[in-house]
Amino acid sequence: MATNLDIDLRCPICQEVYQDPVLLRCGHSFCRGCLRRHMDSVEETATCPCCRDGFAEDSLYPNWQLSNVIAGLRDLGAGPSMEPGYPHCAKHKRELELFCQDDKQLICYICALAHNHRNHNCVPIDDAYMECKDMLKHSITMLQKDITDRMAMHKSQGEKISHLLDSVEQLREEIADQFEALRNFLNEKQCTIIQRIDDEESRVLKQLEENILQISRDCDAMEGVIHDIGEIIHSEDKYQLLREYSSLKLRSESIYDPVLNKPVFNMDELHGPLQYGAWKQMKDIIRLVPAALRFNPRTAHPKLCVSNLGRMLQYCEAQSQQVDTAERFTNHLSVFASTALSSGRHYWEVNVSEGADWILGVAAGSVNKKVCAVTSPDNGYWTIGHRSGGQYWANDSERVAIYPDINVEMIGVYLDYEKGQLSFYDAEDMSHIHTFNHHFTDKLYPYFSISPNAECVNPSLQLLHCGL
Known part of the structure; x- marks a missing residue:
């Protein structure tokens, strides 16, 4: 029937x-x-x-x-x-x-x-077959583009590793050179610093290698999806394609952009004057002389007095009768050092009054001394400062709070002009405070500023000179 x-x-x-x-x-x-x-x-x-x-x-x-x-x-x-x-x-x-x-x-x-x-x-299966087939072909195109993008990421991560290894090797050589004269005394210190570099290198390398592993896994997953989609498309089996369409489409869309680590290899403090830092811990063995700077009285604000052969700067409430010239600060309680710096490596130390408000660093010789401007890189200044209450800050593109271990009384300033590095240290133990990195082109002058507050009404700064 x-x-x-x-x-x-x-x-x-x-x-x-x-x-x-x-x-x-x-x-x-x-x-x-x-x-x-x-x-x-x-x-x-x-x-x-x-x-x-x-x-x-x-x-x-x-x-x-x-x-x-x-x-x-x-x-x-x-x-x-x-x-x-x-x-x-x-x-x-x-x-x-x-x-x-x-x-x-x-x-x-x-x-x-x-x-x-x-x-x-x-819709009829023939219409659905063609539409779904076209969409899966588009998925292949997008996945292939994703693979291309990830291969570019893979290459970029490899280049970062190469740059990291080169930087580490260069730093090792610099450290070895600086400590060569002190090898008999500083072997333990050198090993400690090298270990810190190795630990930092291992940390950053591990994160970069994790990035590469993540990218490789993504590429493997996408190639697997492409292989499976390609096989079902080439089989021309419309029923199988439509049965597996949802799962294949979901797999092709479930591979998201990788979230890569962004490691920062930061050893600015080790690019500083390592020999001088070691000397601070070995004063009976070796002595190092900071740069012999002096305050330039021709640039000093009328309420700032320079004395002691240009080594002392003090705030005076009564203005001195000074000629107002183009090189004199009139809106900042500030002064330049007498020496312009346009090349080489330089280090100087400044003794600051306890509780005083102060700003230290360098400034371009072209800054406008008649305008009260923020002492930031945008205005030609690279400085750190202190305000009453224990507030320390660095004037970068934005003001950044910094936190020394204790109240600092002696500031060490290190400038490597060609490298574009300006670093600040607690000169008592050479602990790192802050570093600026910038491509310097102008002549730079050591810059100093002091102002009174309720805690310190007559603040002063003193440039440290050590005899041989």
């Missing part, structure tokens, strides 16, 4: 289940679309494809009974069987002829009318 039902419910022309069946006067039924295509293919009077009985175009009658039978059988889950080998609906035992774009799954016509898919966008 099932075999006869299959035959009776199939159009003699397309051999598929009737779609909108029509009845001829001879008693044969056909799909309306199939019969119209048959009529369009003949130039003379159309005849029945089964019995050759002629008929006119206006003699086509809808076969409502046959339509109702087919609809009823579909509702019952019965009806014509499917061609062998074709995927079928597990619930309705019907051929999977549609693809639900909302749920991303193959369905039959009865599923499309059921509650789960009733208002969904369901």
Whole structure:
């Protein structure tokens, strides 16, 4: 019976289940679309494809009974069987002829009318196949672009490693040179510093290598997705492609941009005057002379007095009768040193009054001494400062709080002009306070500023000179 039902419910022309069946006067039924295509293919009077009985175009009658039978059988889950080998609906035992774009799954016509898919966008599998195939091809393109981007990241990380290794090697050589004259006394100190460098190197290398490993893992994952998508596309198996489309699409979109470590290899304090720092701990063994600087009285604000052969700077409430020249500060309680610095390495120390407000560093010779400006790099100043209450800060592009271990009374200032480094130290033990890095082009002058407060009404600065 099932075999006869299959035959009776199939159009003699397309051999598929009737779609909108029509009845001829001879008693044969056909799909309306199939019969119209048959009529369009003949130039003379159309005849029945089964019995050759002629008929006119206006003699086509809808076969409502046959339509109702087919609809009823579909509702019952019965009806014509499917061609062998074709995927079928597990619930309705019907051929999977549609693809639900909302749920991303193959369905039959009865599923499309059921509650789960009733208002969904369901399209023929051929249309869905081409659309999904194109989208997966686009996924391959995007993944290949991601691989290209990650390979560029991979190369960049490798270059950073090379630069890091070069910098570490150069620093090792500099340290070895500086400590050569002190090797008998400073072997333990040198080993300690080298260990710090090695630890920093290991830390940064580990983070960079983790970046490379993360990038490689991403690339492997993307290549796996590309391989799987490529295999299913090249197989031309539309059903398999549509079954696995959701999972492949999800895999292709679930690979996010890697979150890379951003290690900073910072050893500015070790680029400073290491021999001098060691001397501070070995004063009985070696003595090092800071730069012999003097305050320049021609640049001093009228309320600042220079004495002791240019080594002492003190705030005086009563203004001195000084000629107002272009080189004199009038809006800052400031002064330059007498020596301009345009090359080489230099180090000097300044003794500051306890509790005083002060600013120290360097300034370009071209700064405007008549305008009260923030002593920041944007205005030609590279400085740190102290305010009453124990506040220390550095004037970078923005003011940055700094935290020395204790209240500092002796400031060491180190300038490497060619390298573009200006570092500040607690001169008592040479502990690092802050470092500026900048490409210097102008002549620089050591810069000093003091001002009174409730804690220190007569502040002073003193340049330290050590005899040989």
